[in-house]
Amino acid sequence: MDAFLILEDGSTFQGSSIGSTREVISEIVFNTSMTGYLEVLTDPSYAGQAAVMTYPLIGSYGVCAEDMESERPQLDGFLVRELSRMPSNFRSENTIQNFLKKYDIPGIAGIDTRQLTKLLRDRGTMNGMITTKRYSMEEKEALLLRIRAYRVTGVVKRVSTREVYTAEAQNADGSRYTGEAAIRRVALLDVGAKRNIIRSLQRLGCEVTVYPSDTRAEIILGANPDGIMISNGPGDPKENAEIIEEVKKLYRAEIPIFAICLGHQLMALATGADTYKLKYGHRGGNHPVKDLESGRVYISSQNHGYAVDTATVRPEIAKEAFYNVNDRTNEGLRYIGKRILTVQYHPEACPGPRDSEYLFRRFIDMMEA
Structure with a gap:
């Protein structure tokens, strides 16, 4: 069955439908990772978005539930150049197309992802519709108005845990x-947490209690944790006004805090800084980040469309700790007089390199200080 991607500027890409045939409007973004498509599919940070995979062949090692970063796919759509319909991997439990059908996620295979990615890089992230319906020129005009009006909203609450739960500390083998x-x-405020954040802490001897995104700071602080983690997550950080108010209270407490991605942005907003939307974001497993304390450059895994504006960070509050070598955007802050470290990228990787796992040990050291 034919399927179409219609972008807000009128550009149309045609391919074959994979997964669900339902129609969806979403924000269209691209990811440059060569592996890890299942982690991309299940990363809560993609809620409200459809992902374009720039690597040309996707699905060759199938689906392994152990690699999932949440209970189900969190993105709105999946776009690939060529789909490997017969995976070859002893760990594979399913195919991509069946996985997408199971969870009602529409996708397209056979589109020119190179041309699409170049278009998104040139014009910036755009909204688009995935559909199996052929629209006439007259219908398309009204359709484009709907596509342009789409906004990613309410996604943090959609992907956050509904109940508090605790994950026990583990050895490397899971025992x-x-x-x-x-x-x-460790108290983890879940604003869209990947499972591997929890696993990374467990392997370092942490008992992790996960709290819903709307949890009051008093409840977290009342549990008297040794440290607080604020997770990654989807959407515009400024939309989360109520969460930001609670993060302000966490900031004022004398408890070590480590925040990743959306958590990094929420802490910056809570302390008076500003954020802005990037032209097309950073999504992939090959982004170079410089650690200003050591001077070393690490290759990092990233997935974000917003960044902290360092010009708005008050010097008595925080200083820049990391920056992106490619475009000099901020990648992390260290807070003055506080045991608080925040980073824009993903030290837990999956998919991507594990160069930055040392940051979890920094967090452990902060708790032991």
Whole structure:
């Protein structure tokens, strides 16, 4: 069955339908990772978006539930150049097309992802519709108005946990923690957390209690955790006004805090800084980031469409700790007089390199200080 991607500027791409045949309007973004498509499909940060994979062949190693970053796909659509319909991998449990059908996620295979990506880089992130219907020129004019009017809203609440739960500390093999170091109790504010954030903390001997995004700061602080983690997540950080008010209270508490991606942006907004939308964002596993403390450059995994404006960061509040080597955008802040470190990229990777896992150990050191 034919399927079409219609962008807000009128550009149309044709391919074959994979997954669900329902019609969806979404923000269209691209990811440059060569592997890790299942993690992309299930990353909560993609809520409200459809992902274009720039690597030309997707699906060759199938679907393995163990690699999922949440319970189900979180994005709105999936766009690929060529779909490998017969995966070859001893871990594979399903195919991409069946996986998309199961969770009612529409997709398109066979489109020119190179041309589409160049268009998004040139004109910036655009809204688009995935559909199997052929629209006439007269219908298309009204359709474009609908597409342009789309906004990504309410996505944090959509992907956050509904209930508080606790994940016990573990050894590297997943067994119950038997390390010599004392178990650290971490409170994780879930604004769209990937599972691997929790796993990374568990492997370092942390007991992680996960809280819904609308949890009051008093509840988290009342549990007296050794440290607080604020996760990654989707959407415009400024939309989360109520969460920002609670993050202000967490900032004022004398408890170590480590925040990733959306969490990094929320902490910046809570302390008076501003954020802005990037032209086409950073999504992939090959972004170079410089650590200003050590001077080293790390290759990082990233997935964000917004950034903190360093010109608005008050010097008595925080200083820049990391920046993106490609475009000099901010990639992290260290807060003055506080045990608070925030980064824009993903030290837990998946997909991507694990160069930045050392940041979790920094967080452990902050809790032990």
